[in-house]
Amino acid sequence: MRLVRVGLHSQGEPLALMRTDCHVCRSEGLHARARVEIATGGRRVTARLLQVEAGLLNPHEIGLSEDAWMRLGATEGAVATVRPAPPAASMSLVRHKLYGGALAQKDFTAILGDVQAGLLSDVQLATFLSAGAALPLDDEETTALTRAMVVVGDRLSWDAPRVMDKHCVGGLPGNRTTPIVVAIAAACGLVIPKTSSRAITSPAGTADTMETLAPVDLDLPAIRRVVEAEGGCIVWGGAVRLSPADDAFVRIEREIDIDAEGQLIASVLSKKVAAGSTHVVIDIPVGPTAKVRTAEAARGLATRLSLVGARLGLKVACLLTDGSQPVGRGIGPAPEARDVLAVLRGEPEAPLDLAERALALSAVLLETGGAAAPGTGADLARAVLSDGRAWAKFAAICEVQGGLRQPPEAAQIRAVTAHFAGQITAIDNRRLARLAKLAGAPGNPAAGLVLAVHVGDTVAKGQPLFHLHAASTGEIAYAIDYWTGAPAITVAG
Incomplete structure (x- = not known):
């Protein structure tokens, strides 16, 4: 034919x-x-x-x-x-898991081999992911899946005794600390080749936000060139074959809106191992509308991340952070990028909560990486950010990746205001993320929203709560219709 x-x-x-x-x-x-x-x-x-x-x-x-x-x-x-097409032999293993059986290393290797070869349909991939959510992977299975995800892709190696990385488990809109942390770490002489993902269920992933500032779809030789020149990079992991099966999983997870713990751990750690990292700091936001709802669940996840990481030769440090409300003001690729630039440039209107969270993560990274003595990481991180070294390093990384650029502006901006005076008592992360997606994020990089308030603020009647950013009035209308039926910000009069 x-x-x-x-x-x-x-x-x-x-x-x-x-x-x-x-x-x-x-x-x-x-x-x-x-x-x-x-x-x-x-x-x-x-x-x-x-x-x-x-x-x-x-x-x-x-x-x-x-x-x-x-x-x-x-x-x-x-x-x-x-x-x-010949049937995928590994589907018998998927069914075995679905009916309550445990999978061994060879089983995950077979399944991941078929995933990489494109032999599993989207329905079959969804079945595998759903089985791992309904019948959670234990530590042995999670370790085996992580190893299998590394094996089917490429791996990077670096001529450095410690190779650093940073990750957030997600679920918190606007929590775009990665570009700031990478800039601080690299400015202090650490090696930090950061590969990031695009949005799964959120209005923006780190790669989406970073792409509004510089190219992120670099191949392996280009990644090596950037890191050798500046000590760090911030690129899209999907452009290279580092744990490539995870890209297929992410696409399906976005469709069915699940992110099971075992799969989350394997996704995070497989990419760290494949990128050649030796030490990783992981941000786990905790809050009633974050991905991780309770401190108990967060401690359990941190324990599993550290255990599986150790089995794979990774030293993992987890920070449990406040996930009760969004971080910064922007939600969506370009709005979040503007927050990042404001923090790095030390602008007066820079969101303080984003800066402080990035500094806390950087402090642990600097001490773990040996760039700061125990107890001195916070002071070093703050000095590097405040004296402009972090901004200079970030700009240099962007230039080597292909050139620093300004985030795009939305064609339509609409204020959503308070119906009455009162105090902001709660913000629903999930509903706010949904609003930003209805406005067009992350497909339209300029879309999303910009918060005007945080929990604890007082507002007058008619005062803006946030501004929607979109390409068209129709998308603004979609978002406002949703807001009318499911307001994401609680104002107590």
């Missing part, structure tokens, strides 16, 4: 389009949503089949989505062979 690029975007799942009356569908008994293997030029891809009637394609043509086209490295009009 001849290949046709149909320009269909499928969010990571390879799709193939064939006519219902084509000879392959008839001879092989293929039906819509079947799995097909397409091969040409020595490369192959497994795709989900969609069927069309006459008109869009000729009988001897097969249309490919953008994801399938790129994976196959196809050329328009090239001849490809098409056959039913």
Whole structure:
């Protein structure tokens, strides 16, 4: 069959389009949503089949989505062979877990091998992730999954006795400390090759925010060049094959809105090991509407992260932090980037809570990395931030990554005001994140919202609570409709 690029975007799942009356569908008994293997030029891809009637394609043509086209490295009009895809043998292991069985190292290796080869459909991937959420992975399984996730990808190594990293488990809008922490650590001489993810269920991931300031889709040689030049980088992990199976998991987790603890631990630590890190500081925000709701749950997660990390040769330090409300003012890629710039530049209006959280994390990182003696990390971090060394280092990192740029501005900005005077007694992180996503974040980097209040503030009637940033009035309207039915900020009169 001849290949046709149909320009269909499928969010990571390879799709193939064939006519219902084509000879392959008839001879092989293929039906819509079947799995097909397409091969040409020595490369192959497994795709989900969609069927069309006459008109869009000729009988001897097969249309490919953008994801399938790129994976196959196809050329328009090239001849490809098409056959039913062989079943993924590892699904028997997924079913074993689903029915309450435990999985061993070899089992996870087999499953991850099929994930990396593209043999598991999105439905099958969702089944695997759901099984690990409903029947939580124990420490042995979590360690085995983490090792398997490292094995199927590339690994970096560095000529340094200590390679630092920092991570946040998420669930707290605006908590964009990574660029600040990396700048402080690198300015103090530490090696910190930071690979970050895009948003899973949030309005912005670190990579989304950083991309409004500098290129983040660097390959491995480029990452090495940046780190060798400046000591650190802040890049998108999905652009390289560091724990690549996790990228497939993240895409499905975004769809089904789950982030099970065992999978979270494996996702975090596999990327740290693959990046060549030896020491990592992990921020665990705790609050009633954060990802981790109680201090007890946070301590349990911290214990597991440290235990699994130790088994993989990582020294893990966890900080339990306040997750009762968003950090900073911006929520969304560009609004958060402006907060980061304000803190690094020492601007008078810089959000103090973001700066203080970044300094606390930096203090632990500096002491763990040997750049500061025990008990002196906080003073060193504050000095490096206040005297401009952190800003100079961040600007230098951005330049080597491809050039520092200004975050984009939203075309539409609308204030949402208080209906009556009172005190802000609570802010719902999840609802506020949903508002920012309805405004267009993170797909539109300029979209999101900018908070005007925090818990404890008093407001007058008509005073802005936040400003929505969006590309269109329609998106503003979507967000306001949601706000009307589910206000995220509680004002007690």
